[in-house]
Amino acid sequence: MEAMTAKPLNGIKQVNKVTRKQRFSSYKRTPLSLLLYLLVLISTVFTAGILIYLIGYILVHGVPYLTKDLFSLKYTSTNVSLFPAMVNTVSMTALALLFAVPLGIFSAIYLVEYAKKGNRLVGIVRITAETLSGIPSIVYGLFGMLFFVTTLKWGLSILSGAATLAIMILPAVMRTSEEALKSVPDSFREGSFGLGAGKLRTVFQIVLPSAVPGILSGVILAVGRIVGETAALMYTAGTVAEIPSNVMGSGRTLSVHMYALSSEGLHINQSYATAVVLLIVVIVINAVSTFIAKRITKG
Amino acid sequence: GCGGKDEGKKAAGEDITVVSREDGSGTRGAFIELFGIEEKDSDGNKIDNTTTEAMITNSTSVMMTTIAENEAAIGYISLGSLNDTVKALKIDGAEPSTENVKNKTYKIVRPFNIVTNEKKLSNQAKDFMKFIMSKEGQEVVADNGYITVDDKASAYKAAGAKGKIVVAGSSSVTPVMEKLKEAYTALNKDVKIEVQQSDSTTGVTSTVDGVCDIGMASRELADSEVKKGVKPTVIAQDGIAVIVNKKNEVSELKSDQIKGIFTGEVISWGDVK
Amino acid sequence: MESKIKVQNLDLYYGDFKALKAINLDISPNEITAFIGPSGCGKSTLLKSLNRMNDLVEGCKITGKVTLDGEDIYGDMDINLLRKRVGMVFQKPNPFPMSVYDNVAYGPRTHGVRNKAQLDEIVEKSLRNAAIWDELKDRLKKSAMGLSGGQQQRLCIARALAVEPEVLLMDEPTSALDPISTSKIEDLAAELKSKYTIIMVTHNMQQAVRISDKTAFFLLGEVVEYGKSDQLFSMPKDQRTEDYITGRFG
Amino acid sequence: MESKIKVQNLDLYYGDFKALKAINLDISPNEITAFIGPSGCGKSTLLKSLNRMNDLVEGCKITGKVTLDGEDIYGDMDINLLRKRVGMVFQKPNPFPMSVYDNVAYGPRTHGVRNKAQLDEIVEKSLRNAAIWDELKDRLKKSAMGLSGGQQQRLCIARALAVEPEVLLMDEPTSALDPISTSKIEDLAAELKSKYTIIMVTHNMQQAVRISDKTAFFLLGEVVEYGKSDQLFSMPKDQRTEDYITGRFG
Amino acid sequence: MKQYKEKIMKGVFLTAACTSILAVILICAFLFMNGLPAIGEIGPVKFLAGERWMPKNGFFGIFPMIMGSLYITAGAIIVGVPVGIFTAVFMAKFCSGKLYKILKPAVDLLAGIPSVVYGFFGMVVLVPMVRNIFGGNGNSILTASLLLGIMILPTIIGVSESAIRAVPDSYYEGSLALGASHERSVFFTVLPAAKSGILAGVVLGIGRAIGETMAVVMVAGNQARMPMELAKGVRTLTANIVLEMGYATDLHREALIATAVVLFVFILLINLSFSALKHKEEF
Ligand SMILES: Nc1ncnc2c1ncn2[C@@H]1O[C@H](COP(=O)(O)OP(=O)(O)OP(=O)(O)O)[C@@H](O)[C@H]1O
Ligand SMILES: Nc1ncnc2c1ncn2[C@@H]1O[C@H](COP(=O)(O)OP(=O)(O)OP(=O)(O)O)[C@@H](O)[C@H]1O
Numbered sequence A: 001m002e003a004m005t006a007k008p009l010n011g012i013k014q015v016n017k018v019t020r021k022q023r024f025s026s027y028k029r030t031p032l033s034l035l036l037y038l039l040v041l042i043s044t045v046f047t048a049g050i051l052i053y054l055i056g057y058i059l060v061h062g063v064p065y066l067t068k069d070l071f072s073l074k075y076t077s078t079n080v081s082l083f084p085a086m087v088n089t090v091s092m093t094a095l096a097l098l099f100a101v102p103l104g105i106f107s108a109i110y111l112v113e114y115a116k117k118g119n120r121l122v123g124i125v126r127i128t129a130e131t132l133s134g135i136p137s138i139v140y141g142l143f144g145m146l147f148f149v150t151t152l153k154w155g156l157s158i159l160s161g162a163a164t165l166a167i168m169i170l171p172a173v174m175r176t177s178e179e180a181l182k183s184v185p186d187s188f189r190e191g192s193f194g195l196g197a198g199k200l201r202t203v204f205q206i207v208l209p210s211a212v213p214g215i216l217s218g219v220i221l222a223v224g225r226i227v228g229e230t231a232a233l234m235y236t237a238g239t240v241a242e243i244p245s246n247v248m249g250s251g252r253t254l255s256v257h258m259y260a261l262s263s264e265g266l267h268i269n270q271s272y273a274t275a276v277v278l279l280i281v282v283i284v285i286n287a288v289s290t291f292i293a294k295r296i297t298k299g
Numbered sequence B: 001g002c003g004g005k006d007e008g009k010k011a012a013g014e015d016i017t018v019v020s021r022e023d024g025s026g027t028r029g030a031f032i033e034l035f036g037i038e039e040k041d042s043d044g045n046k047i048d049n050t051t052t053e054a055m056i057t058n059s060t061s062v063m064m065t066t067i068a069e070n071e072a073a074i075g076y077i078s079l080g081s082l083n084d085t086v087k088a089l090k091i092d093g094a095e096p097s098t099e100n101v102k103n104k105t106y107k108i109v110r111p112f113n114i115v116t117n118e119k120k121l122s123n124q125a126k127d128f129m130k131f132i133m134s135k136e137g138q139e140v141v142a143d144n145g146y147i148t149v150d151d152k153a154s155a156y157k158a159a160g161a162k163g164k165i166v167v168a169g170s171s172s173v174t175p176v177m178e179k180l181k182e183a184y185t186a187l188n189k190d191v192k193i194e195v196q197q198s199d200s201t202t203g204v205t206s207t208v209d210g211v212c213d214i215g216m217a218s219r220e221l222a223d224s225e226v227k228k229g230v231k232p233t234v235i236a237q238d239g240i241a242v243i244v245n246k247k248n249e250v251s252e253l254k255s256d257q258i259k260g261i262f263t264g265e266v267i268s269w270g271d272v273k
Numbered sequence C, D: 001m002e003s004k005i006k007v008q009n010l011d012l013y014y015g016d017f018k019a020l021k022a023i024n025l026d027i028s029p030n031e032i033t034a035f036i037g038p039s040g041c042g043k044s045t046l047l048k049s050l051n052r053m054n055d056l057v058e059g060c061k062i063t064g065k066v067t068l069d070g071e072d073i074y075g076d077m078d079i080n081l082l083r084k085r086v087g088m089v090f091q092k093p094n095p096f097p098m099s100v101y102d103n104v105a106y107g108p109r110t111h112g113v114r115n116k117a118q119l120d121e122i123v124e125k126s127l128r129n130a131a132i133w134d135e136l137k138d139r140l141k142k143s144a145m146g147l148s149g150g151q152q153q154r155l156c157i158a159r160a161l162a163v164e165p166e167v168l169l170m171d172e173p174t175s176a177l178d179p180i181s182t183s184k185i186e187d188l189a190a191e192l193k194s195k196y197t198i199i200m201v202t203h204n205m206q207q208a209v210r211i212s213d214k215t216a217f218f219l220l221g222e223v224v225e226y227g228k229s230d231q232l233f234s235m236p237k238d239q240r241t242e243d244y245i246t247g248r249f250g
Numbered sequence E: 001m002k003q004y005k006e007k008i009m010k011g012v013f014l015t016a017a018c019t020s021i022l023a024v025i026l027i028c029a030f031l032f033m034n035g036l037p038a039i040g041e042i043g044p045v046k047f048l049a050g051e052r053w054m055p056k057n058g059f060f061g062i063f064p065m066i067m068g069s070l071y072i073t074a075g076a077i078i079v080g081v082p083v084g085i086f087t088a089v090f091m092a093k094f095c096s097g098k099l100y101k102i103l104k105p106a107v108d109l110l111a112g113i114p115s116v117v118y119g120f121f122g123m124v125v126l127v128p129m130v131r132n133i134f135g136g137n138g139n140s141i142l143t144a145s146l147l148l149g150i151m152i153l154p155t156i157i158g159v160s161e162s163a164i165r166a167v168p169d170s171y172y173e174g175s176l177a178l179g180a181s182h183e184r185s186v187f188f189t190v191l192p193a194a195k196s197g198i199l200a201g202v203v204l205g206i207g208r209a210i211g212e213t214m215a216v217v218m219v220a221g222n223q224a225r226m227p228m229e230l231a232k233g234v235r236t237l238t239a240n241i242v243l244e245m246g247y248a249t250d251l252h253r254e255a256l257i258a259t260a261v262v263l264f265v266f267i268l269l270i271n272l273s274f275s276a277l278k279h280k281e282e283f
């Protein structure tokens, strides 16, 4: 970030700008830096290219089919409305985050702030969490079906689905929170303890707020996973295209809706239109999470 | 897709990309049986001879997209899902169509089953089954491109059923089931039907476990499943269309050519022209 | 006069490294005690043992006894109350990543002050005492991270004063300050000692002479000499002390 | 004598805040120049302008001209070479989270030294020069993060020396050091000035008198007085300087 | 009272930390109960080392799928890890505030695109591309690796970027002041300091790569035979489960769950070796 980005003060010609010429003459001297710079640039262009292509692809295929019908309050097999699925997506995300985020953050707090160095539990928890992150979603689905749906008798329901997803996203939330907490400098903790604050207060008032940006990145990853999930939900939350009256009812999310529409090849266009809406929902959910996180850091 | 002007010709000499469904799939089961890709060995065990080089997919839409994108590909899908992104082949001279299936000139079909647990079946579920097998129900089946099992069914009369019915299982059966549901609930306002789309096996196990009232399966039931106390009922027949890329010059094949392709004996489009 | 803090036979290990050896020290109330000695001799370490900040260091082991008003601080005493009573200012300034106001109000809030007016008053008083009110009064709501090094250090002093400790431990509190701020802090220390007990690590011997009542000279984890500052600096009993204060050391 | 560094009419803004006002300063080669002044007056800021470390601060704007050996440092000069030529030691010690050895070897490696024996030699020489070799020679492979504050600071000095800069900027390099290490660093500075040009921010006026050839007194972003140290301290021309050095300020 | 609260909350934190263990135990129990008998029935050697998978005909060898998973995961790592880390570096240390404001939410969006969409993207873009460049029918190890590599990008970028940002600026400044270039400072001081966080991101990403199915199944070809060339199709363990679970009954179904058991052990081994690696580095 050597380049200056702030707008110049009115009428002032600042001298501390890195010119392009300077940059290139530097690179001549340090080819390694140039190589690294190019790698960074190429990678980013690659990522951005994929991103633009994917989003463009979805928009091109989906936007023309965004009809009013798709947003009817009630789903029928002719209007294939995505409205109920949209509502379900939001409630499913909220519920799964409600389970997983406190759980993930609390475990991270235990691992970073409470567990002694060399504590066996830390290693075990970390390995189990990472193992969880590698289990395919269909296995989560089957597990959820067997455990939440059948054994706990929650039936095919939003609750079963959210509980299953919560386990699935726990590792992302936990590991990112753990790393975020670890990166808070000890001097903050010392400062707080030195004033006679207890551990809890130090953790909640000083350490956590500083860790919020890191935790947020985990939450956003988790949101992505929840919103994009199908297999795990088909077997736990079911695929009913309605808004259930409570969390014990079955309902499909947008992603499941998409899958259902596309799987028999009958409503491919509408499924792309659903993908467009899905993108918008993701953007909104992420923006809301970021907003909440900002509020927390500001205190 | 990929470019090039003389694609049709190129495809003609190209290696065939065989696309099949997953092991156990009802569509595949019917397909290999009817084309003789499945044969009995000396011990009387059925052996599936599908070439190991065949690409495998478990979804109709993936099958269609793969074939729409690959000029050398061949595969098969439910007739009800057929659209103009791909080309359906005539088999032994017969066009794949509902009429031809009905008049038996086109022979590749599979059954759509529903599965019930007689002992636990609720009244409203019984009533719904009655509707499906009635004249009105079979009309819905026919209207949506599937083949009826009973053309002379008697008419249905609403009997004031109420309550909830959960139907779960096969994604292939789901579209027609949704239509049936809508037709039925129009007549029975007090019945609420939930259709849960997953897969055939889940449909059966859910019925066994009591998670749903009626299961949907696009394959025959296994003996072990029947032993668990569930009973299958065929509600419709589904034709299977053999499909190729639209740029492919081939538009008709003989049964034994298809067998050759799917067993890996025929590997080039040139050989079947 | 009773001692405020009594250190008896204290040994401290960081893992296998013995950082403090058989320390015995009586700190009198209402006095300023200076710790001097070369870098790495254990001044900060002993200071941190007095409010148990070393508990945070993994692998730190302590033997011996430290009492505050006769009470064993490594006994049943509530560790948070101990740290409220024995406040600390660190060697590197460590403001919290929040506003100036919240930094100072953090301590009082921790200890139950919720009243806005009362907090305002505490914040102002503490900042004034730390000789930084005038500079910061207009940026109370701004983040404390943007302050200059010296400003940060004075803010940390204000933060420590805001909880009204009985003992104030300061680890080179003025090393980042200019002479004016330094003399303000020194004046403040002199003023505070009527109410508080102050222990200060310093590298500045002039400062030790100027403001401290007693001085302890550390060398390699040991207290070589401890006594009235004027005596220690004018006629040290130990040769090593003399070498050090006359700059003839090492 | 030609100036090594020439600051001409330099203004510096942090956003809307003007932190330096019309600075003009000629730094002579092979001399030690001290920057003194109250906290927050802009000493560190000017220092950082001399090797363009302020470029990192978002919203920092500079006008005016700074030349090194007559070359405009804000012109076409390679910024990294500039920083190699103008080394810096920061106010807060900032060792890298790697071993002591790697900390010191980092600079030489950056500038292309790969030979192990040569690196070993540079590391030893730099650590010796920073008066810390004896303390650390047995823990070269240990992490630098476990050192005491003073040790960290001396390590950072060693790290800066290892790239053999022409100019060495030091931001209160001895504020965390005991008198012995301080005097070692001072001796070192005096020794180095035969080869290097040294600019040092300090709060310690005795230090400025002791070792610096010239002193600049800063106040509120301006250079109030600049001249030979003995003159500036014995007979300051400006009333404000006099007030400050006699402690009568503010 | 306060002590009380501290104790209770410590208990709460500990309990939370144990939930993931509990979850693994539950899933483990479910998998092993349903899967181990099948392995017993088939025979562990025949199951693990068998090269033929023909459930209808009684062949249950998953060796080709084990190899398939290895190949594709390795491929995804080769594609996704460097690109992900470099992009994270760009976002944290190279890009201007304005660009970041666009790039960040966009990358977050990438995480939220459902696998099915990635799958269709793979089918219509990557498959023809690979077919044209490398021959074959396009549904191949290469395609699947590429697609998976892309799919793990958001995980790696997201976690690494915040790890890089968490490194104190003083390291970066210290390096610059020694005359190191921006790139060198970032790669040789900041990145090593962010190592643990980046590694966490990579491990999460690899987990995602192993566990991802819906998209892989759409482009990998899924032939249940030993993987041959990079341009030929392959089936992974997860694909095997997803493909056939819907129709499987009896031993076939149990063999699929046993496949999940193998996968589970596989992931456990990867994670154990990662943590061993980390341990070794710490000393
Ligand atoms: N956390 C730690 N782990 C291991 N050793 C430590 C730790 N903290 C300090 N030490 C060592 O203990 C000794 C005493 O350190 P201490 O910080 O008390 O020195 P000090 O007298 O305050 O020095 P300075 O004046 O440089 O701050 C030093 O040798 C130091 O390296
Ligand atoms: N990054 C920044 N953004 C905004 N203001 C800053 C920044 N850095 C410094 N300042 C302000 O610029 C002024 C000069 O700061 P500087 O750090 O140069 O002071 P100093 O003379 O070095 O003081 P000290 O002796 O306390 O280190 C101060 O008022 C400070 O608050």
Ligand SMILES: [Mg+2]
Binding pocket: C043, C044, C045, C091, C171, D148, D149, D150
């Ligand atoms: Mg110290």
Ligand SMILES: [Mg+2]
Binding pocket: C148, C149, C150, D043, D044, D045, D091, D171
């Ligand atoms: Mg400064």
Ligand SMILES: O=P([O-])([O-])[O-]
Binding pocket: B025, B026, B169, B170, B171, B172, B173, B198, B199, B200, B201, B217, B218, E246, E247
């Ligand atoms: O493929 P299914 O018909 O079982 O969904």
